[in-house]
Amino acid sequence: MSNINLDQIDSMQYDVLTEIGNIGAGNATTALSTMINGKVDMCVPKVALLEFKDLPDMVGGAENLVVGILITLEGEINGMMMFMLEQKSAYHLVNLLMGKAQDDEAFTEMEFSALKEIGNIIAGAYLSSLSTLINIRINASVPYLSIDMAGAILSVPAIEFGKVGDKALIIETQFSKDDSDVNGYFILIPTLESYDVILTSLGL
Amino acid sequence: MGEMIKIGMADLKVCTAPNVLTTLGLGSCVGIVLYDSFSKTAGMVHVMLPDSTKIKNSENAAKFADTGIDALILRLAAIGANRSRLIAKIAGGAQMFAFTSDNDMLRIGERNTEASKLKLQSLGIHIVAEDTGLNYGRTLEFYPETGELYIKSVGRPLKIM
Numbered sequence: 001m002s003n004i005n006l007d008q009i010d011s012m013q014y015d016v017l018t019e020i021g022n023i024g025a026g027n028a029t030t031a032l033s034t035m036i037n038g039k040v041d042m043c044v045p046k047v048a049l050l051e052f053k054d055l056p057d058m059v060g061g062a063e064n065l066v067v068g069i070l071i072t073l074e075g076e077i078n079g080m081m082m083f084m085l086e087q088k089s090a091y092h093l094v095n096l097l098m099g100k101a102q103d104d105e106a107f108t109e110m111e112f113s114a115l116k117e118i119g120n121i122i123a124g125a126y127l128s129s130l131s132t133l134i135n136i137r138i139n140a141s142v143p144y145l146s147i148d149m150a151g152a153i154l155s156v157p158a159i160e161f162g163k164v165g166d167k168a169l170i171i172e173t174q175f176s177k178d179d180s181d182v183n184g185y186f187i188l189i190p191t192l193e194s195y196d197v198i199l200t201s202l203g204l
Numbered sequence: 205m206g207e208m209i210k211i212g213m214a215d216l217k218v219c220t221a222p223n224v225l226t227t228l229g230l231g232s233c234v235g236i237v238l239y240d241s242f243s244k245t246a247g248m249v250h251v252m253l254p255d256s257t258k259i260k261n262s263e264n265a266a267k268f269a270d271t272g273i274d275a276l277i278l279r280l281a282a283i284g285a286n287r288s289r290l291i292a293k294i295a296g297g298a299q300m301f302a303f304t305s306d307n308d309m310l311r312i313g314e315r316n317t318e319a320s321k322l323k324l325q326s327l328g329i330h331i332v333a334e335d336t337g338l339n340y341g342r343t344l345e346f347y348p349e350t351g352e353l354y355i356k357s358v359g360r361p362l363k364i365m
Contacts, residue, residue, distance in 0.1 A: 051214075052212065052215075052267075053212020053213050053214065056213075061228075062228035065358060070301050144301035144303060147358075148231070148300065148358055149228070149343065150229060151213070151229020151231065152230060152231030152298065152340070152341020152342070153231060153300055155213065155230070155233045155341075156232055156300050156301060156312075158213055159233070159253060159312050162214065162253050163253065163259055166214070
């Protein structure tokens, strides 16, 4: 069984993890694009080993106001999947879906629920493609939603990682709509053991 | 005004007036400020987890409530703070997501707060102000000049304590 060492990720492991981000986010982006009936671009995924204090910089800084939709993974693959949207993008996305002409600056209960569902569908697309690729079932929780500063939201997965080490290995993909009014990130944060499971199942 | 000294997750720093200590977007982590009003020295630690003894790979002392506070006191002593004059102000420990499962993550904010308070109590350091729990992030700024802790949150008025 491959044992991933956080400080010595070889280029092969790095490539495989990037490709996982690519495939997962590719599917998720397609789902998002279908949902809003518009073109959505995604960037090349970043696989990064980060110290906790640098984590919020990945998503525009600790005080950046974001909508975070968190799904916890259990079973053979443990960890978290997070779908983050800049707050403005979230308003835009919800209004687009609910058929409102203007971008409101507050969410109703109904819109909260819609936002959770968006997260669910999109994260589901990411996870199901990952699950197919590695041929392992991934059990995902219901989506949890929080609107707050990026640093505060990221503290939740960071704490999980803090239990096993001093750094977090994350696979992050940024996406944006062509007119750049929808901006966000997919972040996959498996536990260390789960990285081993993923890499082993792919023959590494 | 002095310099803004930024403290990241699992990080700790000390300073003297007129400099300012700040930590941004505190979620389930807890920010602990120790302050000596006489020498106007202060330190802040941003802890992520309650207990270092339950975790392997605990190289970074600032990550845990127990070791973080110890480390902070040592650093404060080194810049001239008097151990017996130290008082504490703590904030953070929110529950960012409304988890429904009985997973451990559920109460991590609360546990961080409890552990921080216990540790401070055991050291005989008086907690003069506390703003913990609930479900929102906090940005902290501590001014050793006045001893005031500013707490900023999204959509909430500025809190000074």
